[in-house]
Amino acid sequence: MKVLIIGGGPAGSTAARLLAKEGFDTTLIQDKIWDKPCGGGVKTKIFEQFQIPKSLIKHTLSKVEIIYKNKIIPIPLKGKNLSIVFRYEFDQTLRDLAQKDGAKLYYGKFGGFEQEKAVVKIKNEKILFEYDILIAADGVNSSVRKALNLPPVPKTITHYSKTDKYKTEVCEFFFEQKYGGEYYGWAFPHGDLTHIGSVDAKSFKNLCEYLKVKEKPKGYFIPTWRENIIIQKNNIYFVGDAAGQVMPLSFEGIYYAIKSAEILANSIISQKDYKKEWEKRFLKQFKFMKRLENLMKNALFRDIMVKAHNLKFVRNFSVNLWLGKV
Numbered sequence: 001m002k003v004l005i006i007g008g009g010p011a012g013s014t015a016a017r018l019l020a021k022e023g024f025d026t027t028l029i030q031d032k033i034w035d036k037p038c039g040g041g042v043k044t045k046i047f048e049q050f051q052i053p054k055s056l057i058k059h060t061l062s063k064v065e066i067i068y069k070n071k072i073i074p075i076p077l078k079g080k081n082l083s084i085v086f087r088y089e090f091d092q093t094l095r096d097l098a099q100k101d102g103a104k105l106y107y108g109k110f111g112g113f114e115q116e117k118a119v120v121k122i123k124n125e126k127i128l129f130e131y132d133i134l135i136a137a138d139g140v141n142s143s144v145r146k147a148l149n150l151p152p153v154p155k156t157i158t159h160y161s162k163t164d165k166y167k168t169e170v171c172e173f174f175f176e177q178k179y180g181g182e183y184y185g186w187a188f189p190h191g192d193l194t195h196i197g198s199v200d201a202k203s204f205k206n207l208c209e210y211l212k213v214k215e216k217p218k219g220y221f222i223p224t225w226r227e228n229i230i231i232q233k234n235n236i237y238f239v240g241d242a243a244g245q246v247m248p249l250s251f252e253g254i255y256y257a258i259k260s261a262e263i264l265a266n267s268i269i270s271q272k273d274y275k276k277e278w279e280k281r282f283l284k285q286f287k288f289m290k291r292l293e294n295l296m297k298n299a300l301f302r303d304i305m306v307k308a309h310n311l312k313f314v315r316n317f318s319v320n321l322w323l324g325k326v
């Protein structure tokens with residue numbers, strides 16, 4: 001069976017690797033080598049679970065910090081459970097692993113459908129790829145969704161930058177609305193630099209002032225998950241950002257892209273219903289976090305929730321929730 005995968009980020013490369021290993025005739029199409037805009041924060045357990053080389057880890061963290069109204073609330077993570085990677089290197093390695101396990105990898109750009117085949121431009125040449133199954137793992141602006149006239153993934157803009165003018169050893173989360181808008185601002189260690197960001201341009205500017213840095217932001221979208229995003233149309237499946245599978249409130253996308261790709265690959269291998277399998281595994285957690293995300297838009301609720309993290313049992317609950325133990 002021929003599987004064609006558009007997009008070689010964490011979702012597409014993982015699906016390619018798992019399906020190629022099972023003997024599917026798998027082709028992975030990635031448009032370019034690039035550094036996906038991303039803080040690079042990922043659960044450490046993913047490295048063992050998916051045999052990803054630990055040499056890709058740039059920082060391992062055993063705590064994060066909430067910074068709120070000039071106070072720091074440390075959140076211990078019950079071990080070195082959070083790692084930081086450089087996406088440029090991480091994505092490239094995942095594609096190499098997929099190739100090693102038997103997937104064919106082409107650098108080219110998907111551009112639509114013709115005669116029930118996928119059109120891919122490789123070095124100015126238009127090539128038609130046949131497939132029995134197509135997996136769209138082409139990110140938040142999915143061109144496969146566009147080509148099929150499906151509604152786009154709901155999303156919000158983020159403003160971010162890398163700076164050498166502010167240093168942090170841990171991931172910092174800024175929950176005051178002026179620094180994080182409706183969500184949060186962040187500062188993550190990133191090698192010798194720090195990855196800083198927020199949602200709208202104004203909160204990014206406020207965050208920069210607070211951190212005493214002057215940075216011109218770049219902008220990129222991130223999915224804002226909601227229930228009932230279309231993740232399958234006939235023999236075409238969507239996964240990762242292309243399916244909106246980013247955890248509400250935490251905005252963690254790498255882990256869920258990889259895990260959702262695993263669910264999709266297993267569903268294809270064992271001929272199960274992908275949507276049902278995904279919902280069985282993640283729907284409850286995503287819905288709970290979405291409810292919290294919506295409540296956090298209320299200033300009073302946000303104030304109570306953030307301050308409640310001074311209490312050990314609340315911190316424990318949040319960390320267990322993040323670790324998937326609730």
Ligand SMILES: Cc1cc2nc3c(=O)[nH]c(=O)nc-3n(C[C@H](O)[C@H](O)[C@H](O)COP(=O)(O)OP(=O)(O)OC[C@H]3O[C@@H](n4cnc5c(N)ncnc54)[C@H](O)[C@@H]3O)c2cc1C
Nearest residue numbers: 007009010011031038039040041110138139240241253254
């Ligand atoms: C500013 C910012 C910070 C973030 N920080 C974090 C973080 O710290 N931790 C975390 O877990 N998540 C974070 N995220 C979210 C995370 O980056 C995504 O959820 C994750 O990358 C999703 O992986 P994916 O494989 O689904 O999509 P992507 O990583 O977007 O991969 C899609 C791939 O498809 C390729 N592609 C697109 N169109 C085509 C085409 N037409 N033809 C061929 N290939 C194509 C792209 O080049 C890309 O490589 C952040 C996002 C943003 C915007």
